[in-house]
Amino acid sequence: MELGEKILRPREQVEQALKKAILSSKLGTGERLPSEAELARQFGVSRPTIREALSSLQMQGLIRRVPGAGGGSFVQPVDHQSLGEVVRASMQNLVRLGSVSFEEVSLARQHLEVPCAGLAAENRSAEDLEELRQVVREQKTRSVDDPLIAELDMRFHTIIARMSGNRVLASLVYALHHESEPVRYLDLSPEVGRHTVAQHQRIVQAIGAQDRQAAEAAISEHLAYLREHIRAALADQPSGGTGRPAPAGV
Template sequence: MADTTMPFSAMPIQRPRQQVQNQIKHAILEGSLRDGDRLPAETSLAQSFNVSRATIREALRSLIESGLLVKGPGTTSGLYVQSVDHNSLSRAVSERLSSVLDIGSVTPAEVSNFRDLLEVPSARLAAEHRTDENLAKLHEIIDQERSTTFDDPAIPELNAQFHSEIANASSNRVLAAFVSALHRTAHPLAFVHTDEQLGKESVAHHIQLYRAIKAQDPAGAADAMQGHLNYLREHAIANGRNELAHGVGQQPGTEPALSSDH
């Protein structure tokens, strides 16, 4: 009788830490552990898995780094399950981006170029896929921008909301996660000299973007976004902020009010 060849292959034996990590990860992804659930204490987990507390700590540290677990407030509050969706991706990207910016391993030029790569296609896709709900949110943000002044502390948040909502309208949640992370962590064009004229022009650009997206004009929306980003860079150059001519974050007052119809 001929031998029958079976499609079996040797599997590597997992280390205890990896076994613990994989089981907890599987429980989160399948829903046995839900968003907001608190994990048992290290001692209880060590007993359940029959491993040392050091092994449990290694596994939990890896799950925290991957964004599946988050530390609660205080030193004794424990670890909690964090939602697994594009919002959790945005949080994870924000944390990593914040760290690399803090230690200076990413240059301002790289941040600026990355913004172009994200936001121009984001505007194009938004014009193709936007919903009435997206338009209503963008309209509301512009109304708030137009009713305030360039030095209002609320301006940075309104700006982040506007650009994030354009990304949401793209119907690409990965893109939306990265745009949101960029605006809330890197704060594009942060050190640009702010004044009333910059505020008026910036909100005028937002209105132009809104109109192109509403008209479902992908090319017009992409051009409007590129023009907006170019203007901010040129303004940085004109005000002697050469390091920002190639990009960095945005701080209060970059996009103030403008009396203009949508």
């Protein structure tokens, strides 16, 4: 008969107790945790032990830590961005070290973003649609060498993923797009920029019409277009261009 149990270190005990309080909703979303000094008193451990436990919870995406006099540790809301940050941290090394190929990332985005667009068409609200239209309007006013182009592209794709209503799908799209940042690696010409914005407009129109099939077809065409341009860039500049690493995906 096995009688022994694994004896946890103080840091692990604190971490598990706090995690249990968060996952059971004893600590609610956005709630501020007691100070490090107060947690150390309650658990009967040192402040460095509390600090280690909080750092681990932060890495897991369960809390966020805000520095300064009015800061502290707060329970993280479970939305696409907080989940995505957890996923992104896990896949970051794989992407940057080249352990994941361009084709793998490209195929993953295709499988994720196409159904996201379809779900967005079915589930979108008027507010969601206006937010998406505003991104496209802003894209139309900026030149292809504007540093905000990459951020706008990420916003466009992650808004659609969020509109799907599926937080897991949205977090994966957020993490994948954040790591690959495709537009940063494209040598965008005005022609490519115009085509990209036109494709974004067709995606928005389909979502606005709540036409699932049209939305899926439009985003599939858009991803294929970007993929071919990045393939061509990689073929011409195998080192990734002017000092930049080759992209992991589109």
